[in-house]
Amino acid sequence: ATSDQVCMYCRATSSGQMVYTAFGPSAPHRSTLVTNDFFFHSGCRPNSWLRLPGFDVQRVLADWLHLIDLSLIPETSASALIELTSDDSVWQGESRDERLRMAFVQFTAECKRHRVRNRGQIFTVKQMYPLGKGNFPTLVQKHFNGAEATVLAKWLKGVTLAIAAAHPENEHAALRASVFVNLVAMRSCVSR
Numbered sequence: 041a042t043s044d045q046v047c048m049y050c051r052a053t054s055s056g057q058m059v060y061t062a063f064g065p066s067a068p069h070r071s072t073l074v075t076n077d078f079f080f081h082s083g084c085r086p087n088s089w090l091r092l093p094g095f096d097v098q099r100v101l102a103d104w105l106h107l108i109d110l111s112l113i114p115e116t117s118a119s120a121l122i123e124l125t126s127d128d129s130v131w132q133g134e135s136r137d138e139r140l141r142m143a144f145v146q147f148t149a150e151c152k153r154h155r156v157r158n159r160g161q162i163f164t165v166k167q168m169y170p171l172g173k174g175n176f177p178t179l180v181q182k183h184f185n186g187a188e189a190t191v192l193a194k195w196l197k198g199v200t201l202a203i204a205a206a207h208p209e210n211e212h213a214a215l216r217a218s219v220f221v222n223l224v225a226m227r228s229c230v231s232r
Contacts, residue, residue, distance in 0.1 A: 048084070048097065048104060049073060087229040108227050109186040113193045116219050118168045118177035120196055123216070130203065137164050150195040156187045193223045
C-alpha cells in the first residue's frame with residue numbers, strides 16, 4: 041500500500057540502513073538530500089504541482105505522510121463516514137454506531153485485501169467526536185498508520201464514486217467523491 045521510501049527530501053526508508061528513525065547528525069540518509077531535478081524526474085510521478093512556475097521541493101514544508109496520510113485522509117474520512125451513516129442507504133443497521141461498525145468491517149476486509157494490518161478501533165460516533173459533538177469529526181492518528189490511511193482513502197474513493205454514480209443528480213455526492221479521488225491521486229503521485 042505504501043512505498044519503502046518515506047521522505048520526499050532525502051532517500052530515507054522505512055527499514056534498512058537508511059531507516060528514517062536514525063535521526064542524528066551522522067544519520068546515513070542526511071547525505072542523500074534530493075535536488076529539485078531529482079524530485080521532478082524520479083521523486084514523484086507527474087502532477088500539476090510540478091508545472092507551477094517557481095515550484096521547488098523545498099517549498100513543500102510538510103512530508104506527505106503527515107500531511108496527507110495522517111491529517112487530510114483521517115479528517116475527510118471521518119466527515120464522509122458520518123455523512124454516509126446518517127441513514128441505512130449505504131450500510132445497514134438500526135443506529136449510526138451499527139452502520140459505522142458495518143463500514144469498519146468493510147474497511148478491515150479492504151485492509152486484508154491490500155495485506156495491510158488494521159490496528160484501528162471499530163468506528164463509533166464517540167471515537168469520531170473526541171472533543172464532543174459540535175466539533176468536526178476526526179479519526180485521530182493513534183487509530184491509523186500511513187498504510188491504513190492509504191487503504192482508507194482508496195476504499196472510500198470506491199464507496200463514494202459508487203454513490204455518486206448511482207445519484208448523478210446529487211452534486212454533494214459528486215463533490216465528496218472528488219475529495220477521495222484527489223486524495224488518492226495526491227498520495228499516488230509521490231509513491232513509487
